[in-house]
Every structure is written in structure tokens, then in C-alpha cells.
Amino acid sequence: MAKKKANGNGKEKSIEESLWSSANKLRGSVEPAEYKHVVLGLIFLKFTSDKFEEHRKKLIADGKKKYIEMPDFYNMSNVFFLDEVSRWSYIMENAKQNDIALKIDTALHNIEKNNKVLKGALPDNYFSRLGLDTSKLSALLDTINDIETNKDKAHDIVGRVYEYFLSKFALAEGKGKGEFYTPKSIVNLITEMIEPYRGIIYDPACGSGGMFVQSVKFIESHHGNKKEVSIYGQEYTNTTYKLAKMNLAIRGISANLGEKAANTFADDQHKDLKADFIMANPPFNQKDWRGVNELTDDPRWRGYEVPPKSNANYGWILNMVSKLSDDGVAGFILANGALSGGGDEYKIRRKLVENRLVEAILILPRNLFYTTDISVTLWILNKNKKKQSRQIGEEARQYREREKEILFMDLRQMGIPFEKKYTQFSEDDIRTVVDTYHQWQTDGIDNIPEFCYSATLEEVEKKDFSLVPSKYIEFVNRDExxxxxxxxxxxxxxxxxxxxxxxxxxxxxxxxxxxxxxxxNISE
Incomplete structure (x- = not known):
């Protein structure tokens, strides 16, 4: 395993930091957007090879040496089979050769071909196409070779490294890019609020799969069984689709991400899906997302106005509403403009409120995202309030009242500095928000100035169905x-x-x- 080193502040570097520092120095002129597929592809190759070698030794120890080249004896234990030229040992033996890039591409191609669940998952001819300097590629292989993926399984070394690298590449790509990654503290907040213990989990814009990874972590940390969840997702960008498949495969998470990378609106891969939990961070304010006369009769809008083609925000909302099970709950991020838009957006928002789907609206701090510095909103839509209201006694009465309310929260004063110019929620921040939300669901809460307010549907109607939290929450130190x-x-x-x-x-x-x-001539 890579040894920890001191960073510039004299503190000991983590394994993830040390590996990132070494790998990033070898990037040269390759853009982060391209380099991430190289590095993450190699981490995946190292991980799958280590798992293969571990299982191979077990087969030999169990007296099954004659089966060690049969894929079925690996697949039955959820281990990927690797032919000889796809194994990490073979790659390292040839690491100094001029054709090492071709050998890596061949290895990844063969692994995908020999393991059906990896169809469409691995980088395709990245290494040969990018023309990486052989000496730098060899040095990168030495760096990745330091990861002992099978050591300290309880701490998920390879998962931690993969996630850390995803976040660092998102930071490196910066604004306008990096959409493949939702910052971890936001994902943690959504997961802790909607509690996806068991059932079907769906993300219509899944990026590199972070929502799914955190859902499984939530289940494991609460001593649940990850086999009790089924995961469905969709991703538009082919390279990001591959990242998601690798990210989930490394963690042993089974998922249906559709047959291919595809546009959720134009080519829905899960048309008949009904999900118990939906978690999403779809692209903000997409323009011309459905064309002039396209998708006007789409069943996903049934019962609502057709979302305007000028902005996809309400298209994403209604896509998720259409896929919620009768007891389903959704937590997703949108730009703040969706809280108060007019026209067809207003009509849709009004029906969402009148149908008692909107449960909570949380305004988030600025600088949480690597791709934009704007403040955004976390929406919670909840269908299972109707189920709760059928309970008996005093508790039923409380739930019935809660069904007629919307919780507004302002989190803009929360967060701690991260990577100098960014913000992230601390564990205490997340616990405060989650505890407030869950207490409100069960017992109700007192309204707290500058933090939270439980508004009745009558109040929301009087505000003309605006969901802007500042219209409800009392502000005493700022101009309300x-x-x-x-x-x-x-x-x-x-x-x-x-x-x-x-x-x-x-x-x-x-x-x-x-x-x-x-x-x-000003054009010169």
C-alpha cells in the first residue's frame, strides 16, 4: 500500500492524497477531462486483477486447480475473469515496452468482452489514442501498483481512492465541466434525509454513480442489507456512463444503467419503472431540451402542463414524479429559478403543491458545486405522506396535518471551507438538517427565524404558490x-x-x- 507522506502543512498525507499527487504530476499536457479515464481505468484494472488473483489462489487451495481458467468459476463469486494478457502482472511485466498503451487497451477490451455485466463500461482505446509518453505511462503504472486493493477491506481502500480521484478531477475540470460528480456532502445530505433502506432507487442523470454509492453506504452504516435494493439509472454522456459502471463494479454494486448512454427525455431506458427512492442532480436550466414539437404528448407529463422547451427543470421534475411508486420519495437539486417561474412552470408547480407532493424545500449555500458558484435548491417530493395519514390515533392526526404543510429551510449560513474557494456541509450541519426534517415529519417543529418554517398550503396559496423559502422564513438580522x-x-x-x-x-x-x-480593424 502507498505509504503516507507529509504534506506542505507538515500533516501526514492520506493514501488518496499521496496517490493523487503522484498521478497528477505525470499528467503532462493531457487535459484532466481525458486523463481521468486513463487513471480511473488503471485503478479499475488493478482492482479487478487483484480480485481475480485472490480468487484464483482460493480455487487452487480448495483443490480446484483444473478450473482456474474457466470464467464461470469466477463469475459465480462475483469476480471478473481475466485472461492472461489482461492481468495486472502481465501489464507490469511489459510496463517499459513501447507498446504498453496498446497492451492496456487490449486488456480492458478483453475484460469487457469476457464479462457481460461490464458491457459498455471500460475506456475504449484511450491509451493508444491519447499518445501518452511511454515513460510517464510507465511511472503512472508504478503509482497505481502501490494500491493494495485487497488489504484493509473494512475501510474500502480502492473505493476511497476512486471517489477521491473523481472529486479531484471534477475540481480540476472546474466550471462548465465536471458534471459527472456531485460533491459528497450534498449526496450525504439527500441520502440521510430520504433514507433509502430498501426498494428501488433511481437516478435519471446519474453521472458517475455517486448517489448509488452513498445509498449503499447508508444501508451498510445502518446495518441494512444492500441486497434489498435495486438500482436503476441513466446517463447521457458515454464516457461518464463508463465511469459510473466502473465506480459501481469496484464496489460490487449491481445496477441497471440501461443498455447504453442515452438522453433521459428522448430515449428513456426505464419507461415502466416505479421507484421507491429517487435521488438526482440533473443539469441546471437546459435550453431547447425537447425541440419545438417534440415530446408534447409524453406520458410523463400526464395530468400536468407540458414543460416549456426553453428550460428542462420541470421536465426533470415531472420525469421523476412519473416514476415515483405510490409510497415513493424523491430528493433532487435544481437551480433556484424553478421556485418561482411563471407560465407553464407556474401551472405545474401549483399542481405539485395542490397534489401534496412537495414536502420540503431547502435553499443551499453558494459554492457547493465545482461547476457553478450559484446557490441551488434541494427539493423533497413525497408520495408516502398519504400512506402515513392512514395511521390511527393521535399520530395519524399529526401526519394528516403535516400532509397539509411544506417545510422550508434556509441553509445558506451553514457549511465549512473546502479546497479554499468551495463550501461543504460538515457532519454536524447534516445532522442538524436531517434531525429537524425528521422531527418535523413526526412531531412537528417550532419555526426558527433564519432557519426553518412549516407553511400551510393556505399560506403557500396566498404567496401565489411561490416556493422561495425567504417568503416564509422569518429574517431578523437581514432584510426579509x-x-x-x-x-x-x-x-x-x-x-x-x-x-x-x-x-x-x-x-x-x-x-x-x-x-x-x-x-x-477590431477583428484582429
Whole structure:
């Protein structure tokens, strides 16, 4: 296993940090978006090979040496079979050869071919295509070779390394990219709130599979049985689809991510699915997501207005609503604009409230995401309130009342610094939010200024079905009358005026020079 080293602050580096530092130094001119598939592909190759060798030794020890080259004797124990040229030992023996990139591509191709559950999972000709420097690739292999994947299984070394690398690559890719990864503290918050113990879990925009990984961790930490959940997901980007399959395979998590990477709206891979738990962080504010006349009769919108083609936010919401089981609950992230939009969005939001699906709205701090610095919202939709309200006695009365309320929470004062310019929830933050939410569900809570408010449906109706938390939560230290939407519209108008003025000044300046007999070509 890689030895821990001291970092710049004199503290001992974790295994993940040491490996990342070594691997990142070898990146050279390769972009992080490409390099992540190289590094994560090698981690996967090392892991699967170590598992294969471990099981191979067990077969020999059990007197089954004649079966050690038969794939079925590995697959029955959820171990991937590797032919000789796909094994890590073979790769390391040839690590200094000029054709090592081709050998790695061949190994990954053969592993996928020999193990049907890995269909479409592994990087395809990445190593040969990228033209990586042989000496750097060899050094990277030495770095990955330090990971003893079968040691200290209780602490999930390879899972920790894989997750750490995913987060670091997301940080490296930065704004406008890195959509394959939802920061861990957000995933933890959603998981702890909706508690996916057993049943069907679905993510319509699953990225690299982080929601699923954390769901299984939640089950294990609460002494549940991960065999009692079934996982379904869909991902649009082919390379991210592969990341998800590798991420889940490393952890021994079975999942149905569809036959291929595909657009959730145009090519739904799980049309008849009914999920008990939905967790998602779909793309924010997608434009032209369904074309002009496309998907207007889609069954997912049945009972609601057709979501506007100018923004997919409500398309994602109704996709999830259509896939909730009768007792299902969904927790998902959206841009704040979905809380108060007009037109068809207003009509959909109003019906969601009137149908008593909206259970909680939580405004989150800024800088939680690596791809955007905006504040976003966590929605909780819950169908099982109707089931709860059928209980008997005083508890039933409380649940019936809760069914007529929506919990609003403002978490913008929470969070601790992370990677200098980002924010993440601490464990105490998550516990505070989760405890408040669960107490509200069962016993009710007192409204707390600047933190939470339980609004009746009548109150929401009086606010014209706005779900902006600041319209309900009392603010004593800040101006509670600030209308965020109005402020943004005014700012937008001011910026537009400034840009128009700048453009006019530029035209006037060019005219002055032209009158003096000089031409200025501003396109150069």
C-alpha cells in the first residue's frame, strides 16, 4: 500500500492524497477531462486483477486447480475473469515496452468482452489514442501498483481512492465541466434525509454513480442489507456512463444503467419503472431540451402542463414524479429559478403543491458545486405522506396535518471551507438538517427565524404558490423584504444598459478615427 507522506502543512498525507499527487504530476499536457479515464481505468484494472488473483489462489487451495481458467468459476463469486494478457502482472511485466498503451487497451477490451455485466463500461482505446509518453505511462503504472486493493477491506481502500480521484478531477475540470460528480456532502445530505433502506432507487442523470454509492453506504452504516435494493439509472454522456459502471463494479454494486448512454427525455431506458427512492442532480436550466414539437404528448407529463422547451427543470421534475411508486420519495437539486417561474412552470408547480407532493424545500449555500458558484435548491417530493395519514390515533392526526404543510429551510449560513474557494456541509450541519426534517415529519417543529418554517398550503396559496423559502422564513438580522427575483431583474437591466452604452461608445470612437482618415480593424 502507498505509504503516507507529509504534506506542505507538515500533516501526514492520506493514501488518496499521496496517490493523487503522484498521478497528477505525470499528467503532462493531457487535459484532466481525458486523463481521468486513463487513471480511473488503471485503478479499475488493478482492482479487478487483484480480485481475480485472490480468487484464483482460493480455487487452487480448495483443490480446484483444473478450473482456474474457466470464467464461470469466477463469475459465480462475483469476480471478473481475466485472461492472461489482461492481468495486472502481465501489464507490469511489459510496463517499459513501447507498446504498453496498446497492451492496456487490449486488456480492458478483453475484460469487457469476457464479462457481460461490464458491457459498455471500460475506456475504449484511450491509451493508444491519447499518445501518452511511454515513460510517464510507465511511472503512472508504478503509482497505481502501490494500491493494495485487497488489504484493509473494512475501510474500502480502492473505493476511497476512486471517489477521491473523481472529486479531484471534477475540481480540476472546474466550471462548465465536471458534471459527472456531485460533491459528497450534498449526496450525504439527500441520502440521510430520504433514507433509502430498501426498494428501488433511481437516478435519471446519474453521472458517475455517486448517489448509488452513498445509498449503499447508508444501508451498510445502518446495518441494512444492500441486497434489498435495486438500482436503476441513466446517463447521457458515454464516457461518464463508463465511469459510473466502473465506480459501481469496484464496489460490487449491481445496477441497471440501461443498455447504453442515452438522453433521459428522448430515449428513456426505464419507461415502466416505479421507484421507491429517487435521488438526482440533473443539469441546471437546459435550453431547447425537447425541440419545438417534440415530446408534447409524453406520458410523463400526464395530468400536468407540458414543460416549456426553453428550460428542462420541470421536465426533470415531472420525469421523476412519473416514476415515483405510490409510497415513493424523491430528493433532487435544481437551480433556484424553478421556485418561482411563471407560465407553464407556474401551472405545474401549483399542481405539485395542490397534489401534496412537495414536502420540503431547502435553499443551499453558494459554492457547493465545482461547476457553478450559484446557490441551488434541494427539493423533497413525497408520495408516502398519504400512506402515513392512514395511521390511527393521535399520530395519524399529526401526519394528516403535516400532509397539509411544506417545510422550508434556509441553509445558506451553514457549511465549512473546502479546497479554499468551495463550501461543504460538515457532519454536524447534516445532522442538524436531517434531525429537524425528521422531527418535523413526526412531531412537528417550532419555526426558527433564519432557519426553518412549516407553511400551510393556505399560506403557500396566498404567496401565489411561490416556493422561495425567504417568503416564509422569518429574517431578523437581514432584510426579509428583499425580493431576490426582482433584484436580479433590476441587475440584469442595469448590466444590459451598461453593455449597450459600451457598444455605443465603441461605435462613436471608431467613427472619430474614421473621420480622421484612419481605419481600425477590431477583428484582429
Amino acid at each position: 423584504n428583499i425580493d431576490f427575483d426582482e433584484k436580479m431583474k433590476n441587475l440584469q437591466s442595469e448590466i444590459s444598459d451598461l453593455l449597450r452604452a459600451e457598444e455605443k461608445s465603441k461605435v462613436d470612437l471608431l467613427k472619430v478615427f474614421k473621420d480622421l482618415g484612419y481605419e481600425i
